[in-house]
Amino acid sequence: MAKTDFGPPDYRQMMPPVVRENYGLWKYHTVPRPGVLQHVSRSGAVLTSVRVASPRLVSTDWVRRICDIADQFCGGHLRFTTRHNVEFLVSDPEKVDPLLAHLEQQDYLVGGVGMSISNVVHTQGWIHCKSAVTDASGLVKSIMDELHEYFTGRKPVPGKLRIAVACCVNMCGACHCSDIAVVGIHRTVPRVNHELVSKSCEIPSTVAACPTGAIRPNPKLKSIEINPERCMYCGNCAAVCPAIDVMDPDNDGLSIWVGGKVSNAATPPAFSRLAIPYLPNRPPRWPEVVEAVKHLVEVWRKGARPGERMGQWIERIGWERFFQVTGIPFTDKHVDDFTHATTTFRATTQFRL
Amino acid sequence: MDEPKTPLLDELDQGQWPSFVEQLKEAAKKSASAADLARQLERSYQDNTGHWKRGGIVGVRGYGGGVVGRYSAMPEEFPEVKEFHTLRVNEPAGFYYTTEKLRQLCDVWDRWGSGLLNLHGSTGDIILLGTTTENLQPCFDALSEIGFDLGGSGSALRTVTCCVGPSRCEHACIDTMDVTQELTAHFQNEIHRPSFPYKFKVKCSGCPNDCAAAAARSDLAIIGLWRDAIEIDQAAVRQYVDEGLDLFNEVLRRCPTWALEWDAGARELKLNADDCVHCMHCINRMPKALHVGRVRGAALMIGGKAPVVKGALLGWVLVPLMEMKPPYTELKELLTKIFDYWAENGKNRERVGELIDRMGMAAFLEAVGLEPLPQMVHAPRANPYLFWRPEEVKQHG
Numbered sequence: 001m002a003k004t005d006f007g008p009p010d011y012r013q014m015m016p017p018v019v020r021e022n023y024g025l026w027k028y029h030t031v032p033r034p035g036v037l038q039h040v041s042r043s044g045a046v047l048t049s050v051r052v053a054s055p056r057l058v059s060t061d062w063v064r065r066i067c068d069i070a071d072q073f074c075g076g077h078l079r080f081t082t083r084h085n086v087e088f089l090v091s092d093p094e095k096v097d098p099l100l101a102h103l104e105q106q107d108y109l110v111g112g113v114g115m116s117i118s119n120v121v122h123t124q125g126w127i128h129c130k131s132a133v134t135d136a137s138g139l140v141k142s143i144m145d146e147l148h149e150y151f152t153g154r155k156p157v158p159g160k161l162r163i164a165v166a167c168c169v170n171m172c173g174a175c176h177c178s179d180i181a182v183v184g185i186h187r188t189v190p191r192v193n194h195e196l197v198s199k200s201c202e203i204p205s206t207v208a209a210c211p212t213g214a215i216r217p218n219p220k221l222k223s224i225e226i227n228p229e230r231c232m233y234c235g236n237c238a239a240v241c242p243a244i245d246v247m248d249p250d251n252d253g254l255s256i257w258v259g260g261k262v263s264n265a266a267t268p269p270a271f272s273r274l275a276i277p278y279l280p281n282r283p284p285r286w287p288e289v290v291e292a293v294k295h296l297v298e299v300w301r302k303g304a305r306p307g308e309r310m311g312q313w314i315e316r317i318g319w320e321r322f323f324q325v326t327g328i329p330f331t332d333k334h335v336d337d338f339t340h341a342t343t344t345f346r347a348t349t350q351f352r353l
Numbered sequence: 354m355d356e357p358k359t360p361l362l363d364e365l366d367q368g369q370w371p372s373f374v375e376q377l378k379e380a381a382k383k384s385a386s387a388a389d390l391a392r393q394l395e396r397s398y399q400d401n402t403g404h405w406k407r408g409g410i411v412g413v414r415g416y417g418g419g420v421v422g423r424y425s426a427m428p429e430e431f432p433e434v435k436e437f438h439t440l441r442v443n444e445p446a447g448f449y450y451t452t453e454k455l456r457q458l459c460d461v462w463d464r465w466g467s468g469l470l471n472l473h474g475s476t477g478d479i480i481l482l483g484t485t486t487e488n489l490q491p492c493f494d495a496l497s498e499i500g501f502d503l504g505g506s507g508s509a510l511r512t513v514t515c516c517v518g519p520s521r522c523e524h525a526c527i528d529t530m531d532v533t534q535e536l537t538a539h540f541q542n543e544i545h546r547p548s549f550p551y552k553f554k555v556k557c558s559g560c561p562n563d564c565a566a567a568a569a570r571s572d573l574a575i576i577g578l579w580r581d582a583i584e585i586d587q588a589a590v591r592q593y594v595d596e597g598l599d600l601f602n603e604v605l606r607r608c609p610t611w612a613l614e615w616d617a618g619a620r621e622l623k624l625n626a627d628d629c630v631h632c633m634h635c636i637n638r639m640p641k642a643l644h645v646g647r648v649r650g651a652a653l654m655i656g657g658k659a660p661v662v663k664g665a666l667l668g669w670v671l672v673p674l675m676e677m678k679p680p681y682t683e684l685k686e687l688l689t690k691i692f693d694y695w696a697e698n699g700k701n702r703e704r705v706g707e708l709i710d711r712m713g714m715a716a717f718l719e720a721v722g723l724e725p726l727p728q729m730v731h732a733p734r735a736n737p738y739l740f741w742r743p744e745e746v747k748q749h750g
Contacts, residue, residue: 002494004415005541007443009500011530014449015520024519024528028641039521047521055373057482059380060459060468067452080448080472082516082565109371123475126397127390128423128439128482130405135397137373138365145368171659173475174566177667205701211662236662242407249401262569264561266607266634269568269667283398284364307603307638339664
């Protein structure tokens with residue numbers, strides 16, 4: 001019997017010596033160039049971290065190649081960021097420029113630090129998820145092929161901008177608090193295979209799974225029925241009952257949400273809010289989605305004051321102006337009708353006309 | 354091995370951003386399952402829909418989770434991904450690795466799986482993407498040989514993750530790495546054997562910048578904070594000003610409580626510490642000049658989650674400032690009380706935030722033994738419908 005419950009490798013043995021020796025002693029940091037962080041310790045030690053984009057889905061050979069780089073320049077240590085970037089940790093200042101030259105020569109993209117567009121947090125998509133409306137990796141690749149100059153710092157942005165892609169409304173990975181979120185959605189009522197329901201689904205838990213009470217048992221068929229007036233296509237029922245199918249390639253699509261953040265800096269954490277309710281799901285390059293994201297980035301870039309994130313910019317100019325300057329139509333879809341809807345209705349005459 | 358023909362995916366082999374298609378193809382040279390994965394994905398790109406079946410519970414001996422079962426819905430056409438399960442492998446805190454450890458991991462995964470992985474999944478685990486039911490146990494055995502254990506999945510405590518904390522950040526008010534390692538060790542059973550109403554996430558950030566996105570997605574977020582005043586190095590402030598920082602527009606007026614003033618005559622930055630709400634904005638803007646205070650602990654936020662089932666929630670203040678000293682007994686005890694109350698009262702697939710929404714925050718606070726505090730609310734209630742307990746009113750008869 002294999003041993004169990006021993007937990008992950010001890011981080012203390014994974015950290016490079018400069019990190020172990022200066023643990024808790026860091027005094028400040030600077031960003032000497034895009035994608036590079038320099039941390040200075042109270043001990044006088046300096047650690048340079050070079051951040052590199054990764055596709056998140058990687059092969060073992062890719063991992064071995066970045067290990068080769070870390071062996072050559074970083075004494076055999078590296079780390080990853082919460083946004084899937086690789087960080088090469090350099091303690092010898094002599095090795096920083098050679099590392100950067102090597103990375104450039106090998107076509108790695110260095111960037112994603114501070115006031116930039118960092119790597120895109122995203123979900124599994126068609127590569128490995130059963131409930132994916134779209135392919136997250138493909139969308140990310142298509143979006144970042146257009147925006148990579150904001151990652152590398154070749155083009156400046158007024159503040160930090162964090163993009164996330166979720167292939168369904170489950171929104172794995174804090175997608176719902178992003179400056180720009182792309183989310184896969186359904187738009188039609190799920191189909192029920194009654195014969196299969198009676199064989200493979202637990203009816204009470206399927207009924208209970210519906211957040212709007214749209215599902216009731218159908219005793220005659222030993223199945224369930226869905227009230228189309230109440231269903232908002234969330235797919236929760238399909239998650240608990242494999243006889244319910246919510247996938248609809250003709251109608252499924254992508255929605256775009258803006259202005260969320262997780263940090264408490266200057267303004268509190270905030271959810272992303274609906275900007276564009278539906279765009280078609282068109283692999284392999286998703287032209288409509290890429291265009292929309294690019295457009296949002298450009299309008300924000302022109303309008304935001306230094307340091308203003310997407311949501312802070314929108315808060316200042318007001319949602320009425322946001323829809324005006326982006327040219328995005330405000331529709332019935334933008335008015336909330338779910339659990340906390342009334343908290344979003346404006347109860348003041350303070351608005352712009 | 355036949356190279357998979359994937360004209361649509363090949364479109365994504367172009368462009369500047371690193372391509373996952375290149376990774377798929379590279380893995381496909383060595384792994385038949387990676388090749389069939391590329392073929393099935395190409396089919397998804399043609400059909401505009403996924404081709405994975407729903408359901409399927411698989412695992413390794415002794416554990417109830419850590420493996421996500423996955424089966425192709427088109428096994429005749431793509432036989433090598435008929436079974437294509439994922440192992441969630443618990444990452445070292447802070448995502449630090451020695452190249453030796455990563456190479457060992459790659460060797461195990463080339464031997465027992467597809468050679469494809471995510472570094473990392475949304476929750477934080479190393480995601481080893483794709484192996485057969487038969488290979489799960491030997492793969493886990495080989496992983497445990499090199500010191501890697503599985504993370505959480507299903508209705509369990511999910512893998513605890515954190516930001517870099519004091520290992521490489523001057524803002525860290527708590528030792529996020531140690532808290533994460535300690536909680537992971539303490540709650541191994543809750544991670545590996547799902548027994549909760551639904552998933553439970555714990556994430557730990559060293560300061561209110563919340564780089565681990567803890568409050569947005571974890572049922573219990575641990576966020577480092579300080580009680581005393583921000584430390585100010587006046588010479589360094591002057592240096593920022595001299596180097597052209599627009600102090601008024603970029604710092605002072607963006608302080609949520611206008612707690613900072615610039616004395617232009619004395620060239621000094623003055624802080625009204627009483628007004629400071631620890632938002633981090635000024636510190637982020639001038640990291641050389643401003644530093645988090647010295648009296649430190651963590652705020653605990655409860656109930657954060659993504660939309661499923663009844664809408665997304667941001668974590669609510671549960672403890673404004675808890676002292677965070679190893680072995681974190683107070684935190685562990687509180688977590689256990691939360692698990693108990695939730696296990697007792699939570700409905701199937703009801704996250705703890707939704708339970709609090711249904712049962713009331715007052716009932717929750719009482720159950721976990723915490724006093725209500727003004728930091729927990731934006732404002733007190735505005736409606737007159739208060740509940741009184743029998744002992745609070747005069748009883749008749």
